[in-house]
Amino acid sequence: MKTFLLRICSVLLLVCFQHSIALAANGDEASRIKAYQQEKNGTKKYWKLYQLGEYYRLNNVEKADSIRDYILSASRQENDSARLQALVFDLKIDQLRGNRIAYYTKILQLQPFLSRLKSRVSQVVIYQYLADYHIAYREFEQAHLYLDEALVISKKLRSYSYSCTAETFRLMALLEMEENDKANALIHVGQSIQYARRSSDKALLAACFNMQAKVYNYFGQVELSVSKNMIALELAKEAGDFPKVSNYQRELGEVQYSIFNYDDAGDYFLQSKETAERIHDKRLVGLAKTDLGLLSFARKEYQRAIQLLRDAIKTLQKYNDEDGLGFAHMHLGNVYREENNYDEALRYYNKALVYFESAANRAEIASVYHLVGTVFEKQGKYGNALNYLNRAVEIRSQFGFKGSVYPSYREIAEVYKKTGNLKLAHYYLELYSNYSDSARTVEVSARIAEISELYRAEQRERLIAMQQDSIELQRKEKDLTSAQLENTELRSSFQTYVIIGFILLLILAIVIFYNQWKQRNIKQLQREAEMSQVLLRSQMNPHFVFNAMSVIQSYIYENDIKNSTKFLVNFSKLMRLILENSSKEFIPILTEIDILTKYLETQKLRFGDRFEYEVAMDDLLLEEELVIPPMITQPFIENAIEHGQLHTVEGGFIRVKFSKVSDMLNVVIEDNGIGRKGAEKNKKSAEHKSMAMKITQDRIDNLNYKYRIQGSLNISDYNEELQTGTKVEIFLPYRTDTQKVIPD
Numbered sequence: 001m002k003t004f005l006l007r008i009c010s011v012l013l014l015v016c017f018q019h020s021i022a023l024a025a026n027g028d029e030a031s032r033i034k035a036y037q038q039e040k041n042g043t044k045k046y047w048k049l050y051q052l053g054e055y056y057r058l059n060n061v062e063k064a065d066s067i068r069d070y071i072l073s074a075s076r077q078e079n080d081s082a083r084l085q086a087l088v089f090d091l092k093i094d095q096l097r098g099n100r101i102a103y104y105t106k107i108l109q110l111q112p113f114l115s116r117l118k119s120r121v122s123q124v125v126i127y128q129y130l131a132d133y134h135i136a137y138r139e140f141e142q143a144h145l146y147l148d149e150a151l152v153i154s155k156k157l158r159s160y161s162y163s164c165t166a167e168t169f170r171l172m173a174l175l176e177m178e179e180n181d182k183a184n185a186l187i188h189v190g191q192s193i194q195y196a197r198r199s200s201d202k203a204l205l206a207a208c209f210n211m212q213a214k215v216y217n218y219f220g221q222v223e224l225s226v227s228k229n230m231i232a233l234e235l236a237k238e239a240g241d242f243p244k245v246s247n248y249q250r251e252l253g254e255v256q257y258s259i260f261n262y263d264d265a266g267d268y269f270l271q272s273k274e275t276a277e278r279i280h281d282k283r284l285v286g287l288a289k290t291d292l293g294l295l296s297f298a299r300k301e302y303q304r305a306i307q308l309l310r311d312a313i314k315t316l317q318k319y320n321d322e323d324g325l326g327f328a329h330m331h332l333g334n335v336y337r338e339e340n341n342y343d344e345a346l347r348y349y350n351k352a353l354v355y356f357e358s359a360a361n362r363a364e365i366a367s368v369y370h371l372v373g374t375v376f377e378k379q380g381k382y383g384n385a386l387n388y389l390n391r392a393v394e395i396r397s398q399f400g401f402k403g404s405v406y407p408s409y410r411e412i413a414e415v416y417k418k419t420g421n422l423k424l425a426h427y428y429l430e431l432y433s434n435y436s437d438s439a440r441t442v443e444v445s446a447r448i449a450e451i452s453e454l455y456r457a458e459q460r461e462r463l464i465a466m467q468q469d470s471i472e473l474q475r476k477e478k479d480l481t482s483a484q485l486e487n488t489e490l491r492s493s494f495q496t497y498v499i500i501g502f503i504l505l506l507i508l509a510i511v512i513f514y515n516q517w518k519q520r521n522i523k524q525l526q527r528e529a530e531m532s533q534v535l536l537r538s539q540m541n542p543h544f545v546f547n548a549m550s551v552i553q554s555y556i557y558e559n560d561i562k563n564s565t566k567f568l569v570n571f572s573k574l575m576r577l578i579l580e581n582s583s584k585e586f587i588p589i590l591t592e593i594d595i596l597t598k599y600l601e602t603q604k605l606r607f608g609d610r611f612e613y614e615v616a617m618d619d620l621l622l623e624e625e626l627v628i629p630p631m632i633t634q635p636f637i638e639n640a641i642e643h644g645q646l647h648t649v650e651g652g653f654i655r656v657k658f659s660k661v662s663d664m665l666n667v668v669i670e671d672n673g674i675g676r677k678g679a680e681k682n683k684k685s686a687e688h689k690s691m692a693m694k695i696t697q698d699r700i701d702n703l704n705y706k707y708r709i710q711g712s713l714n715i716s717d718y719n720e721e722l723q724t725g726t727k728v729e730i731f732l733p734y735r736t737d738t739q740k741v742i743p744d
Contacts, residue, residue: 046074061281098321107133124164166195206235246275246284286315290328326355366395574598586627611652618659625737636728644673667730675724
């Protein structure tokens with residue numbers, strides 16, 4: 001009952017939200033049309049038409065589609081920059097319509113503008129679209145070249161650098177996901193989010209979080225995918241990008257469906273359909289119907305599933321959405337398979353194959369082959385079943401997430417079992433069992449349920465607060481009305497006071513509710529960020545401790561009392577400082593320098609004084625009692641010594657400097673070791689460096705989120721010509737001992 005009431009309340013909230021947005025949108029549309037009609041200057045008139053098209057693209061896709069030919073025609077009278085903008089607008093509409101062939105064909109029309117336009121922003125946009133084209137056709141080497149070029153140009157820009165760089169990194173993450181390079185995909189999508197935050201473009205930030213969700217989902221980390229896509233959905237709503245809202249709602253529903261949470265999946269699918277209907281995007285309505293048909297199939301409502309999927313196919317055929325049509329036919333085949341109508345199932349699977357092959361969607365081609373194999377297995381045609389299942393394994397081994405191959409292993413094991421080949425059945429079942437982990441599925445489901453419940457609880461609290469405010473306002477209005485009836489002489493003026501008072505109370509209630517909600521959200525995020533920071537700070541490389549013990553042991557064996565005593569005293573002071581300060585969020589700069597000095601002195605003793613070090617800071621930091629996150633530089637100093645092989649370099653040195661730059665704490669760490677290129681030859685070294693950078697980057701990200709700053713981490717070669725040595729530059733919040741970071 002509680003869940004039912006919550007769902008009703010959520011629907012009411014959504015209806016109110018959409019109604020208010022619709023009223024505002026109608027006024028905005030009318031003013032834009034009027035401005036366009038009244039404009040006399042040809043160039044200005046074109047740009048007002050273009051802006052109207054951009055408005056329609058986010059709020060009324062049918063109208064955006066209807067005026068794109070006018071925009072293209074009008075742009076022919078303008079300069080190349082306007083012409084390029086019109087072509088890009090045309091591309092975006094084809095993408096919204098799901099017309100892959102038109103979209104990717106028209107991308108190639110942008111290439112001549114590279115030589116005709118000098119604008120770096122335009123060049124970056126063209127390179128990004130060309131990279132998208134080559135990613136879609138799995139021409140990865142060419143895609144890398146275009147994205148590398150886009151990144152080089154983006155970094156030379158100023159006002160557009162953040163948004164251009166964010167989109168470039170987002171596409172890099174997509175490319176590396178398609179190449180099954182999880183580590184780099186996550187690194188680059190993280191960078192895209194950082195740059196998008198600096199750009200203040202919420203629609204772009206939503207796209208970057210959605211890309212992060214796709215990467216996590218692609219590599220099987222479903223709970224992380226859900227949490228990131230929820231962030232993307234809220235950002236898309238704030239940006240007013242309703243096609244994104246509809247898509248993200250559908251994606252969240254599909255993830256909920258994948259873990260058998262059908263109620264939440266249904267809610268998201270219906271929300272996606274309602275959003276798509278509001279912006280008149282019939283293609284998105286068709287995709288939502290496909291998902292609703294899939295949900296009916298899961299609930300064994302086969303006739304309803306067939307009706308929904310056939311309706312979806314009729315809609316999607318109008319827009320030549322090959323992927324969408326492929327999924328609709330595949331799901332329809334699944335319904336007939338469950339009804340044991342194998343001929344119809346195979347017929348629809350064959351149609352799905354045609355669409356997926358036309359879209360070059362290799363991963364879903366493998367899915368259809370797998371399903372065809374299961375049909376032949378049910379028919380007892382085991383040879384055909386093995387043929388299709390093995391083809392599914394072969395394709396999935398090359399394209400898509402590697403973990404998707406294991407369900408086919410299970411089916412192959414079942415076929416071999418039925419044919420009496422128990423040896424091969426056991427072999428494939430072992431392959432499947434090595435991957436399958438039902439406990440993990442339960443854990444993921446529980447985590448996603450927790451995330452969803454928190455999301456719903458926030459909506460519930462918001463609704464309750466609104467209802468309480470409304471009841472209070474009604475009570476006060478009733479009291480005022482009663483007083484009005486008692487005094488007929490002041491009725492007219494009293495009505496005016498009632499209206500004014502009602503409006504003021506409503507505004508006050510909204511402000512109070514918003515502040516309460518914002519404070520709850522801030523405190524929750526603060527707790528999460530603090531917990532994450534404590535976990536990150538607790539990570540310390542045990543190899544340093546073991547190596548130090550070995551050095552002390554060697555001194556004892558050599559009967560070197562002086563050095564062993566010196567080393568042991570220094571090491572014990574260092575460990576005491578680490579244990580006392582590692583759990584703190586910030587420590588005084590002098591304490592951090594004391595830790596670094598003792599750490600470097602210990603390492604220097606260990607390697608027999610074969611390198612020098614220097615730790616310096618500006619006097620201003622001491623005067624202002626600066627505080628700093630503990631051991632933020634230690635991973636990079638350890639990298640320089642252990643993996644930069646500093647003790648093997650003649651005149652080896654490490655320099656650490658702390659200074660204030662643009663109201664931020666700037667930390668620079670330099671060494672003249674063998675450098676990143678030399679260290680890459682050692683696999684363990686490369687992995688350790690990657691982990692060190694990941695830990696520190698996560699700490700900086702948490703600080704950025706918690707204190708609303710733009711901290712960063714940059715790594716380059718100390719000697720760029722020889723590619724030796726390493727230079728690490730870190731920007732952190734500038735906090736003093738007397739400064740209270742966030743008020744209670």
